[in-house]
Amino acid sequence: MIPGQKQLTNMEELLEGIWKQNPVFVMVLGMCPVLAVSVSAMNAISMGLATTFVLVGSTLLVSLLRSVIPKEVRIATYIVIIATFVTVVDYLIQAISLAVYDALGAFIQLIVVNCIILGRAEAHASKNPPLRSVLNALGMGAGFTLGLFALGAVREILGAGKLFGVALFGPDFQPWVVMVLPPGGFFVLGSWLLLFNWLNSRKTDAAQAKPVEGHAHV
Amino acid sequence: MNEPLRLELRTSPHVVKDNSVERIMFHVVLALLPIAAFSVWQYGLSALALLVTVTGTCLLTERLFNRLGGTASTLSDWSATITGLLLALTLPPAFPLWMGAVAGFTAIALGKALFGGIGFNVLNPALVGRAFVQAAFPVAITTWIPAFSAQRFSEFAPTTFTLPFMTPPDIGDWARAAVDGFTGATPLARWKFENVLAAPGDFLSGAVTASAGETSAILILLCGLYLAVRRFLDWRIPVAVLGSAALTAWVFQMIDPARYPDPLFVLLSGGLMIGAVFMATDMATSPVTPKGVWLYGALIGVVTVMIRYFGGLTEGVMYAILIGNALAPLIDQVTQPRVFGAAKGKKA
Numbered sequence: 412m413i414p415g416q417k418q419l420t421n422m423e424e425l426l427e428g429i430w431k432q433n434p435v436f437v438m439v440l441g442m443c444p445v446l447a448v449s450v451s452a453m454n455a456i457s458m459g460l461a462t463t464f465v466l467v468g469s470t471l472l473v474s475l476l477r478s479v480i481p482k483e484v485r486i487a488t489y490i491v492i493i494a495t496f497v498t499v500v501d502y503l504i505q506a507i508s509l510a511v512y513d514a515l516g517a518f519i520q521l522i523v524v525n526c527i528i529l530g531r532a533e534a535h536a537s538k539n540p541p542l543r544s545v546l547n548a549l550g551m552g553a554g555f556t557l558g559l560f561a562l563g564a565v566r567e568i569l570g571a572g573k574l575f576g577v578a579l580f581g582p583d584f585q586p587w588v589v590m591v592l593p594p595g596g597f598f599v600l601g602s603w604l605l606l607f608n609w610l611n612s613r614k615t616d617a618a619q620a621k622p623v624e625g626h627a628h629v
Numbered sequence: 630m631n632e633p634l635r636l637e638l639r640t641s642p643h644v645v646k647d648n649s650v651e652r653i654m655f656h657v658v659l660a661l662l663p664i665a666a667f668s669v670w671q672y673g674l675s676a677l678a679l680l681v682t683v684t685g686t687c688l689l690t691e692r693l694f695n696r697l698g699g700t701a702s703t704l705s706d707w708s709a710t711i712t713g714l715l716l717a718l719t720l721p722p723a724f725p726l727w728m729g730a731v732a733g734f735t736a737i738a739l740g741k742a743l744f745g746g747i748g749f750n751v752l753n754p755a756l757v758g759r760a761f762v763q764a765a766f767p768v769a770i771t772t773w774i775p776a777f778s779a780q781r782f783s784e785f786a787p788t789t790f791t792l793p794f795m796t797p798p799d800i801g802d803w804a805r806a807a808v809d810g811f812t813g814a815t816p817l818a819r820w821k822f823e824n825v826l827a828a829p830g831d832f833l834s835g836a837v838t839a840s841a842g843e844t845s846a847i848l849i850l851l852c853g854l855y856l857a858v859r860r861f862l863d864w865r866i867p868v869a870v871l872g873s874a875a876l877t878a879w880v881f882q883m884i885d886p887a888r889y890p891d892p893l894f895v896l897l898s899g900g901l902m903i904g905a906v907f908m909a910t911d912m913a914t915s916p917v918t919p920k921g922v923w924l925y926g927a928l929i930g931v932v933t934v935m936i937r938y939f940g941g942l943t944e945g946v947m948y949a950i951l952i953g954n955a956l957a958p959l960i961d962q963v964t965q966p967r968v969f970g971a972a973k974g975k976k977a
Contacts, residue, residue: 585796589764
């Protein structure tokens with residue numbers, strides 16, 4: 412740990428990725444799969460779970476090996492570790508559901524280059540013991556899945572009138588074609604970011620409005 | 630009577646006429662009213678309901694974002710009214726009202742409020758709204774109704790009151806019952822897919838299938854002329870747009886007269902007229918340098934004709950203007966006039 416930085420409790424470590432450091436809405440990382448596979452809620456959740464699996468597996472291994480991996484080749488080592496788990500998850504999804512596998516397409520293999528995973532390995536797992544790393548990875552994975560689901564649900568509801576393939580509005584629903592097209596992904600992501608930032612700015616405004624007590628934090 | 634002659638000395642500015650944003654915008658609204666009235670006369674109650682709904686949604690959205698942003702109300706500057714009227718005039722008259730509301734909300738929210746409100750928008754808000762519904766509801770936005778049907782003031786088109794989020798009903802039978810021989814295709818679509826040219830007279834009388842406000846070419850030109858004479862719009866832009874479109878069309882017709890229509894058809898059909906006069910001239914989204922204005926207008930004209938002739942869509946004015954809007958800052962940059970007295974080739 413960096414001296415002086417407040418040590419997070421295990422619970423905080425887990426919750427970090429879900430809200431405060433949400434990879435989709437706060438860090439805005441891994442946008443490629445977020446925009447590409449969030450056409451439906453099912454695809455979004457599958458992608459989120461696959462990424463979470465790779466994230467947890469690779470951070471555990473990186474954390475365990477953190478004193479063994481030479482600093483000079485650490486990135487290459489991380490990629491090999493991540494690629495191993497991606498291969499596992501690739502075959503796993505193929506075995507569980509071929510439909511989901513076809514829907515996600517190349518984006519399963521592309522989890523290798525997802526910057527959330529490499530980022531966690533470099534910034535967190537290589538400096539923290541296994542338990543903390545795994546908790547953090549779980550939180551990040553859950554936050555990523557949540558973000559993907561938030562996008563996928565809106566796009567599926569407006570773009571097809573369904574949620575998880577169940578029709579919500581009956582047969583007369585007018586699909587918003589744009590929502591299943593790439594622009595729809597950008598519109599919905601932008602709207603969610605807007606909402607998040609608006610909520611956060613309201614919170615900081617409210618905090619600033621309160622009289623400052625005691626010492627100031629830097 | 631025998632007062633000494635007083636000579637008043639004042640410093641500049643000497644022009645004290647109050648040329649405010651509100652005043653200009655108000656006159657644009659005035660200039661749009663005859664066009665809106667003509668479209669109501671042409672298409673009846675459905676067009677009126679659409680105009681009211683879309684403009685109302687735009688105003689409400691503007692107010693909502695004023696509220697959220699904690700700024701003073703900007704409703705009184707008329708800009709949201711213009712966006713609403715223009716947007717409604719570019720939609721098919723029988724467009725379902727709920728989709729009109731979606732277009733109005735998108736226009737103000739996405740096209741204007743998110744950039745910081747009036748003067749800060751990069752693209753024309755009305756066209757952002759239209760582009761969104763064009764992409765979202767491609768069928769509804771190409772469903773047309775006949776002009777001057779007998780019952781236009783006694784009944785609404787069956788699509789107008791479609792329940793929100795529901796598919797509008799098919800209006801083919803209703804439209805054919807209203808006007809004999811109605812094909813449901815715009816002149817541009819008929820030219821593109823059937824190679825049938827509409828007579829120029831039909832455009833002038835408004836007896837064509839089209840969006841609510843794009844048929845009355847003479848009226849649009851007159852209203853534009855009024856604004857241009859009062860210096861509320863830059864006359865160079867419509868002249869450049871229409872001129873370059875006509876020139877491009879003329880060149881193509883010279884190459885292959887059997888395949889390409891005459892320039893007059895290109896000028897009168899579709900939304901080119903209203904786009905050139907009212908949308909391309911939006912002050913916030915067009916260039917400001919004298920040379921840049923010509924370049925911008927010419928670009929819009931050429932792109933429009935190119936999309937019409939070679940694109941998948943039958944009409945290209947909307948995208949041409951949006952492209953022009955997006956390039957406007959760049960055009961301004963490359964057409965900066967030389968500062969008087971500054972050395973050539975040197976940056977000021």
